[in-house]
Amino acid sequence: MTDYTTSTSRSGVETDETSELIASNIVEGTKVYNRNEHIGQVYNFMVNKRTGQVEYAVMSFGGFLGIGESYYPLPWKALTYDTSLGGYMIDIDKRKLEEAPSYREGETFDRVYGKRINDHYGVPYGGV
Amino acid sequence: MTDYTTSTSRSGVETDETSELIASNIVEGTKVYNRNEHIGQVYNFMVNKRTGQVEYAVMSFGGFLGIGESYYPLPWKALTYDTSLGGYMIDIDKRKLEEAPSYREGETFDRVYGKRINDHYGVPYGGV
Numbered sequence: 378m379t380d381y382t383t384s385t386s387r388s389g390v391e392t393d394e395t396s397e398l399i400a401s402n403i404v405e406g407t408k409v410y411n412r413n414e415h416i417g418q419v420y421n422f423m424v425n426k427r428t429g430q431v432e433y434a435v436m437s438f439g440g441f442l443g444i445g446e447s448y449y450p451l452p453w454k455a456l457t458y459d460t461s462l463g464g465y466m467i468d469i470d471k472r473k474l475e476e477a478p479s480y481r482e483g484e485t486f487d488r489v490y491g492k493r494i495n496d497h498y499g500v501p502y503g504g505v
Numbered sequence: 506m507t508d509y510t511t512s513t514s515r516s517g518v519e520t521d522e523t524s525e526l527i528a529s530n531i532v533e534g535t536k537v538y539n540r541n542e543h544i545g546q547v548y549n550f551m552v553n554k555r556t557g558q559v560e561y562a563v564m565s566f567g568g569f570l571g572i573g574e575s576y577y578p579l580p581w582k583a584l585t586y587d588t589s590l591g592g593y594m595i596d597i598d599k600r601k602l603e604e605a606p607s608y609r610e611g612e613t614f615d616r617v618y619g620k621r622i623n624d625h626y627g628v629p630y631g632g633v
Contacts, residue, residue: 397553398561399551400551400563401529401551402529422529423527424527424532424559426527429550429558429581431529431559432526433526453557
């Protein structure tokens with residue numbers, strides 16, 4: 378059972394993280410890599426309320442204390458969990474990444490926006 | 506696009522919630538109902554790191570300011586999102602619910618524990 382040791386959260390509830398599961402309240406900060414370069418960290422997951430499938434990992438990077446940070450929704454289908462790195466990996470040309478759609482204030486995360494993101498990363502759009 | 510209006514989080518990042526997606530950092534507090542009775546709220550989601558599938562919604566109830574609260578992992582397969590209630594619904598005999606496995610300090614969320622939970626709710630165990 379050594380694979381399933383758990384950490385303890387502030388509230389004393391165990392199982393924040395097992396080898397296969399991660400608690401949604403501690404995903405923030407999980408590292409994101411492009412190939413082997415650390416490019417940012419998970420800000421949150423966008424979860425389909427009905428199916429329970431994570432559709433996007435929103436990556437944040439830059440800024441200081443949350444000011445000036447940029448946010449990039451990465452389609453789940455474009456990510457791989459790398460157990461050795463302990464984080465998510467995307468495999469994309471650096472320029473393509475720099476041109477990726479980022480959140481802006483007032484942005485509406487509708488189907489058009491979702492499709493635009495998935496198209497950018499070249500993965501099928503599953504319907505947000 | 507009225508179906509996809511969004512809320513704004515403290516950081517100014519939009520899309521905390523659309524009609525189909527919910528941000529992992531705001532799932533806490535989503536109401537849980539047994540049939541039509543409000544029985545608790547979501548504490549967190551336990552997400553499969555590789556597949557991105559939510560496997561359990563951990564429900565909390567009782568206590569005060571986090572002290573004395575009880576935590577119950579509910580298999581995703583046993584839950585339905587009810588748009589009219591704006592929360593998750595389980596359909597289970599009240600006595601069965603009272604006898605449900607709850608987290609205890611020192612609990613290890615291994616396969617044995619996962620299987621025990623799913624068995625209790627009568628849903629197939631997909632492998633934690």
